[in-house]
Amino acid sequence: MQLRERFVRPSEETAPAVVVSRQPILDQCERIVGFELLTPAADDSREATATLLAHAFGDIGLPRLAGSRTVHVNVSRDFLLAARPLPLDPAGVVLEIEADQPADDVLLAVIREARNQGFRIALDHFRAETDALLDYADSVKLDVALMDEDAIDAAVNVARGLGLGVIAGGVESRDKYGFTRGLGVDFFQGQYFAEPVIVTGTSVPTYRFRALSMLAAGDATSFEQLERVISEDPGLSLKLVKLANSAFFGGRHRAGTIRQALMTLGSVAVRRWATMMVLAGVSDRPSHLLELGLLRARLCELVAARTPGAEAERGFTVGLFSVVDSLLGTRMPALLEDLPFDERTTLALGAHQGPEGRLLAGILAYESGDFDGCVQAGVSLVDIARAYGEALDWTDGALVQLTA
Incomplete structure (x- = not known):
């Protein structure tokens, strides 16, 4: 040809x-x-x-x-x-x-x-x-x-x-x-x-960092705790209820409260979207960092589903939080001391160890054009390539919802 x-x-x-x-x-x-x-x-x-x-x-x-x-x-x-x-x-x-x-x-x-x-x-x-x-x-x-x-x-x-x-x-x-x-x-x-730009103090209000910590706890956070921490933030509450009623999730059942939104979306989806909304609320940092984190999160999730030993939901969390140090203006080790991740997620974010850590390392190499480094991390180039278009579409859709 x-x-x-x-x-x-x-x-x-x-x-x-x-x-x-x-x-x-x-x-x-x-x-x-x-x-x-x-x-x-x-x-x-x-x-x-x-x-x-x-x-x-x-x-x-x-x-x-x-x-x-x-x-x-x-x-x-x-x-x-x-x-x-x-x-x-x-x-x-x-x-x-x-x-x-x-x-x-x-x-x-x-x-x-x-x-x-x-x-x-x-x-x-x-x-x-x-x-x-x-x-x-x-x-x-x-x-x-x-x-x-x-x-x-x-x-x-x-x-x-x-x-x-x-x-x-x-x-x-x-x-x-x-x-x-x-x-x-x-x-x-x-x-x-x-690369993080270190700032004094915190670029996120205390109540939002508390929400971020609670959301990072994953399954250790009960339904009631999740409802309470979201309800403490009126802006976050409004966005989640609006999301639950949006066409993005079908809009079949009208939600008027956080509890109804939790029932409609499920605690896993609420935890995920609430985390993204908290990060989207860091208004003094460049918006491209959030876009990058969303793309990494979705890629990690999709490729983890094809990677033996990796967990898709944990992959999403690792990908999303890989930019939080830059968003909050702090070093990753200090951030990991403050967030209640389990050892596996902490090692993935802090040292790129474990299945999700190696996956993150491969995706970081991929996005920089270091394709040999991606292979050296043990991540399939073909798996990332096949997931890339879907991850881009999801990221665009998520950004629309987060900025609505």
Whole structure:
């Protein structure tokens, strides 16, 4: 089958699930403005890119992967030459092209074609001295993990002088984020955003942290205790009753009280949703952290159901609470001392040990594009890939309910 045929008609393929992940790109206010699509490296870069795009644009679909946000896709020279003109809608798509490659007439022609189609071009792994393709770029991306501060500064100055947008990729720490932000970098990509920003005191009211502790106790919390702790928070009570009456849960039986909501939804669902609502109420933290936690929670739950020895409900809890340190501005060890998790959940969150801990480690690797690390954690790439679209859909639906 020709490369172009493979891309245009992915629905005709019966191949196993394609591994694709997304990594957020954030602006200076830490709002998600786009995603880079990630897939394992392959010997044939044309085939790898075609498979990724077929899956992203066909099987999963861009609305599920990115919503209204921009999508960044790495494309090799070989792919650009083999698939010209590019058979996809350029709206909201940025093509990332290696900055450090020979700018011969053939490559320049195909880049011009892509720009004429409406695609935006970002030069990946850009440095001040890699200027051959700058005339065709809309933005540049720096891999700041591989650059010292002088090299970063020089690259930003070159891009700024030409009026190009600047993306700092490989930002793995708050220190690196602070440095690049201080230079006027526009966008940021990396795991820095999940690193806790330690704050004095607590960013959650005492009564809500008490509710979080009670909810974290799981089955040790009785029906009556659950009802009481939720009733102490008028906002939480109202949201749960509203949720119980929503179309999301069928809305067959009208609930007017917390007890009726508990009866309608069941204590497990109420505990889960109440926890998410408490976390959604942390209004001074970036909203993408909650979105990330929801996606991790659902992925952990779905993959745990396919993983021997793992528990789906515990997997959901571990995935959701994996971002709570960042949401609350505290270190995970300190948080685990305050929350009444059992030993298995504590080890999963604190040390990535046990079935759910290894599962979390694999999903963390997957979301960062470290697919080898995912396999090393003992987690099936295929299981995550098959669950990914469903997890994205559930996360979008949950966010709608939490912000209603």
